[in-house]
Amino acid sequence: MIHRTASSWQRNDKKDHRISLKEINTPSLTWQQHLQQAVTEPTELLSLLSIPHEHLAAAIQASQLFPLKVPKTFLDRIEKGNLNDPLLKQILPIGAESLVVDGFSKDPVEEQKDQPAGMIQKYHGRILLMVNGHCAINCRYCFRRHYPYADNRLNREQWQAAFEQIASDDSISEVIYSGGDPLASSDKQLHWITDHLAQIPHIKRLRIHTRLPVVIPHRITDETLEWMSSTRLSTVVVLHINHANELNDTFLRKQLHKMRLAGITLLNQAVLLKGVNDTIEDLTALSESLFDAGIIPYYLHTLDPVDGAAHFDVEITKAKALHQQMVARLPGYLVPKLVKEEANQPSKTSL
Ligand code: SF4
Numbered sequence: 001m002i003h004r005t006a007s008s009w010q011r012n013d014k015k016d017h018r019i020s021l022k023e024i025n026t027p028s029l030t031w032q033q034h035l036q037q038a039v040t041e042p043t044e045l046l047s048l049l050s051i052p053h054e055h056l057a058a059a060i061q062a063s064q065l066f067p068l069k070v071p072k073t074f075l076d077r078i079e080k081g082n083l084n085d086p087l088l089k090q091i092l093p094i095g096a097e098s099l100v101v102d103g104f105s106k107d108p109v110e111e112q113k114d115q116p117a118g119m120i121q122k123y124h125g126r127i128l129l130m131v132n133g134h135c136a137i138n139c140r141y142c143f144r145r146h147y148p149y150a151d152n153r154l155n156r157e158q159w160q161a162a163f164e165q166i167a168s169d170d171s172i173s174e175v176i177y178s179g180g181d182p183l184a185s186s187d188k189q190l191h192w193i194t195d196h197l198a199q200i201p202h203i204k205r206l207r208i209h210t211r212l213p214v215v216i217p218h219r220i221t222d223e224t225l226e227w228m229s230s231t232r233l234s235t236v237v238v239l240h241i242n243h244a245n246e247l248n249d250t251f252l253r254k255q256l257h258k259m260r261l262a263g264i265t266l267l268n269q270a271v272l273l274k275g276v277n278d279t280i281e282d283l284t285a286l287s288e289s290l291f292d293a294g295i296i297p298y299y300l301h302t303l304d305p306v307d308g309a310a311h312f313d314v315e316i317t318k319a320k321a322l323h324q325q326m327v328a329r330l331p332g333y334l335v336p337k338l339v340k341e342e343a344n345q346p347s348k349t350s351l
Pocket residue numbers: 134135136137138139141142143144179180181211240
């Protein structure tokens with residue numbers, strides 16, 4: 001049984017105003033073709049979404065700080081002409097990104113210090129591999145918007161060295177594929193990496209942090225399901241969805257269903273973002289829509305204070321109050337943990 005909120009019915013009422021798939025998408029395109037056709041020019045973005053020309057100069061300037069990138073499969077879920085659309089706010093470069101704000105920096109959680117290339121070990125028992133430095137979408141609030149991916153790209157020899165390092169530390173039981181977006185790599189490469197990790201006896205779980213299937217649902221192919229489900233490792237996919245409207249795509253829901261049928265656990269981490277999801281209605285609708293799509297709400301992160309994203313920041317007192325309202329309104333399994341990431345801590349900090 002599918003429970004629908006009043007706001008989700010309203011969203012459907014607005015569907016007529018959005019760009020239809022027929023207008024901009026060819027259903028037979030592969031995920032790689034969708035990626036190649038992503039919108040990277042502010043003029044094209046404004047034109048496709050009927051955004052007034054007066055916003056162009058700021059969009060061009062901000063996209064020089066962090067490039068614009070958004071596939072048309074994601075644009076389809078944005079209401080044309082609505083500058084307050086919660087999905088548009090996540091991808092539209094704006095003037096506020098050039099503000100210098102106290103407490104915000106290029107490396108807010110100190111990931112760029114003292115780490116071997118391509119690997120980050122923050123917490124006991126887990127190691128994070130930077131599988132790919134590219135994303136299908138450039139989220140304006142991204143805490144890695146200044147990350148030096150070019151210095152952290154592993155060649156085959158470095159991959160072998162990484163496997164040896166993981167094999168030599170039997171305290172590690174879980175490997176996390178991160179990026180960028182790890183699913184921007186080919187299934188062939190991901191299969192190869194996964195096979196090597198599965199040969200290390202103390203590795204039990206594989207966790208994949210990705211936004212790509214949300215942005216381009218075509219990314220989940222038969223080959224993807226094959227390597228994810230055939231490994232002896234338990235596979236957990238942690239998606240990144242910040243607003244219920246992101247799930248407003250029938251094909252995406254079918255793809256998520258296929259992943260669950262393949263035995264893959266689906267979790268979600270969201271970021272609390274001013275103007276995107278910082279109301280109790282938005283957060284409740286997000287949890288309910290996630291569960292309808294077979295995804296468990298896992299984390300609600302406060303914003304990492306990265307340069308260029310201060311306008312998304314929600315005060316901690318407000319974040320805690322919203323979370324308390326979620327606790328009061330939702331069953332426990334629909335309330336994500338509210339957390340903050342702090343450098344040099346043994347775990348995320350619960351708020
Ligand atoms: S998909 Fe994730 S890593 Fe990529 S830009 Fe968005 S938030 Fe950053």
